[in-house]
Amino acid sequence: MPNKEYILGSSEREIERLAYQNEVWSDATTDLWKSAGISYGKKVVDLGCGPGFCTFPLSRLVGSEGQIFAIDSSDKFANLLQEKIRTNTANNISFHQNDASKLDLENDSADFVFARWLFCFLENPSKTIAEVKRILKPNGKLIILDYFNYLAVNVFPRNDAISEIFKAYQKTVTTHKGNYNIGEELPSLIIENGLEIESLTPICRIARPNTRIWKWVELFNQVSVPSLVEQGIWNEQQKADFETEWAKAKNNPSAFFFAPPMIGIIARK
Numbered sequence: 181m182p183n184k185e186y187i188l189g190s191s192e193r194e195i196e197r198l199a200y201q202n203e204v205w206s207d208a209t210t211d212l213w214k215s216a217g218i219s220y221g222k223k224v225v226d227l228g229c230g231p232g233f234c235t236f237p238l239s240r241l242v243g244s245e246g247q248i249f250a251i252d253s254s255d256k257f258a259n260l261l262q263e264k265i266r267t268n269t270a271n272n273i274s275f276h277q278n279d280a281s282k283l284d285l286e287n288d289s290a291d292f293v294f295a296r297w298l299f300c301f302l303e304n305p306s307k308t309i310a311e312v313k314r315i316l317k318p319n320g321k322l323i324i325l326d327y328f329n330y331l332a333v334n335v336f337p338r339n340d341a342i343s344e345i346f347k348a349y350q351k352t353v354t355t356h357k358g359n360y361n362i363g364e365e366l367p368s369l370i371i372e373n374g375l376e377i378e379s380l381t382p383i384c385r386i387a388r389p390n391t392r393i394w395k396w397v398e399l400f401n402q403v404s405v406p407s408l409v410e411q412g413i414w415n416e417q418q419k420a421d422f423e424t425e426w427a428k429a430k431n432n433p434s435a436f437f438f439a440p441p442m443i444g445i446i447a448r449k
């Protein structure tokens with residue numbers, strides 16, 4: 181894995197997965213932007229922006245009088261996004277290759293900081309919230325969409341070979357010092373760092389086979405199952421058992437997927 185990559189890497193498959201993931205969860209995302217009040221002329225940080233699937237919609241939302249600071253630590257996403265910014269001649273986006281805990285932005289410079297599926301991968305989320313507070317203008321807002329209560333995730337009717345995969349995902353992220361239950365801790369960390377909570381929104385979905393969210397988890401599995409085997413967390417037999425049971429679930433009209441619950445947070449400086 182190249183330097184500064186996050187746990188899921190930056191392969192073509194992962195980029196495609198992130199693009200599809202953005203489509204699937206864009207309604208929940210834009211609802212949060214709307215509730216927080218992101219609008220024309222604002223300065224917005226897209227923190228942990230990845231390949232920029234939110235960066236460009238945000239750029240259109242704030243218009244030519246607004247500004248987007250897109251930030252990510254990954255070398256590959258940095259190159260990709262800088263190229264996209266050039267070819268889209270998006271004049272209101274600047275990319276900064278920073279770690280989320282140390283941003284090269286000035287104090288009191290942003291109206292909004294938006295972070296989607298970033299905090300679950302951070303070793304020290306509190307340090308990042310402190311840094312966000314530093315760069316937000318007074319009354320500026322932090323908007324987070326992230327995972328919460330991952331233990332609830334499963335395919336029903338329950339099946340051991342399938343349940344095991346969600347346990348394995350949690351284990352892998354924990355080994356990399358991330359946390360798919362980060363939503364439980366964020367409100368306390370936000371208060372401890374001197375921001376006020378404006379709203380907490382639950383985002384819960386159930387998906388039946390062959391729907392958008394079902395396809396989303398399938399893409400996640402396609403990227404992650406081979407990686408579980410490569411890392412020695414799963415053996416070939418576990419992979420084969422999982423694939424057999426998943427194929428059965430797909431054709432079971434009573435099957436449903438309880439998607440990873442997420443939390444939407446809006447906090448104010």
Ligand SMILES: C[S@@+](CC[C@H](N)C(=O)[O-])C[C@H]1O[C@@H](n2cnc3c(N)ncnc32)[C@H](O)[C@@H]1O
Nearest residue numbers: 186228229230233252253254279280296297301
């Ligand atoms: C799941 S992706 C989400 C990308 C984007 N926010 C989205 O919603 O499509 C997580 C992103 O966080 C970035 N990331 C992880 N740890 C980081 C850190 N310590 N500092 C900056 N970016 C980080 C990764 O490089 C990756 O682009």
